[in-house]
Amino acid sequence: MNIGLFTDTYYPQISGVATSIKTLKDALEKQGHNVFIFTTTDPHIKRGTVEPNIFRFSSIPFVSFTDRRIAFRGLFEATKVAKEVKLDIVHTQTEFALGTIGKYVAHQLEIPAIHTYHTMYEDYLHYVLNGHLLRPYHVKQFTKGYLKSMDGVIAPSKRVEALLTRYGVKIPIRVIPTGVDIEAMNGDIQRDVRKELGIDKNAPVILTLSRIAAEKKIDHIINIMPDLIEQFPDIKLVIAGDGPDVDMLKEQVERLTLEDYVIFAGNIEHGDVGNYYRMADLFVSASDTETQGLTYIEALAAGTRCVVYDTDYTEHVFNSSDFGKVFITQNEMLQEIIDYLKQDRIAIPAEKLENKINEISAAHFATEVHSFYEYVIKNYQQKQEEEIND
Secondary structure, eight states: OEEEEEOSOOTTSOSHHHHHHHHHHHHHHHTTOEEEEEEEOOTTSOTTOOOTTEEEEOEEEETTEEEEEEEOOOHHHHHHHHHHHTOSEEEEOOSSHHHHHHHHHHHHHTOOEEEEOOOOGGGGGGGTGGGTSOOHHHHHHHHHHHHTTOSEEEESSHHHHHHHHHHTOOSOEEEOOOOBOHHHHTSOOOOOHHHHHTOOTTSOEEEEESOOSGGGOHHHHHHTHHHHHHHOTTOEEEEEOOOTTHHHHHHHHHHTTOTTTEEEEEOOOGGGHHHHHHHOSEEEEOOSOOSSOHHHHHHHHTTOOEEEEOOHHHHHHOSSTTTEEEESSHHHHHHHHHHHHHTOOOOOOHHHHHHHHHHHBHHHHHHHHHHHHHHHHHHHHHHHHHHHHO
């Protein structure tokens, strides 16, 4: 099958969406499909770099998310490329520029188009004029308008499915959790990240890894560090990632005099995140806006337990305390971290971990997505035949 993925964010940008798309592309290609990425230019890619099956279109930084980009041209060029590679289906991963281009391409080629709804925009309205311009009603209307002429939509979790149903979306919805490239996650296991970060091999370490932004609630984890230090005097918190709130969090660390206990590791290359998960005793996430919990399943794929904020998605992942626990309040988060660290680092039972990894693998993810492609293509062809007969 020839598949076109249309996205405003892609590698080398670091985000859950970019990782999800790259994981899907690589897994589908391993299963014998041809995958073509239609995305934005990126200033971190040198001019003249050859990227097989990746087509980039002129772009600018996106308002309010300056580390993200949005294309401002490419409609006709993308259509020309799509015809040449004979796309069978368009799969958009954004509701903005490249998403609109993808819909146009599908219409021109008379092929079906589906969408993955990655972002719960109601959780991000504060980024646009501090929430004074857009309201949840606007998000609902925008989402319904974008999806109205699509042939199907993938929801990464039950939470997203429930949202789309509440919005009144009528097209077929399929819940498909994002998978993890297990081989990549457990590839280079020789590096000693603790040594590189100056952390004693016996010190308890908690890790949070994400875009450093307000909705990730990393400040909540920093807030409980004084209580954790009372219990574990040599504990370290490693904050991996980059984003708009780094300086604010560093100021918080200084106010609480935690400089000796909190390490800002900066941006981590995707191929290196497995080493960071394995280095930690626990992965912790206080974010209440996750739609697919990619970092949770990456941590589990590396064999590291998690303590994460309770969402509809976590029910699917943390069905046993062997994998991790969920919380609502800061006090619950504190207590669960203490409980796990007091156990020392006990490995997740091998058989349980293997079964969980099979559930969350990139191969399983790609198989489920491809199954939905086939379903959508069949429906599309039936509709065309019905229109011809009418």
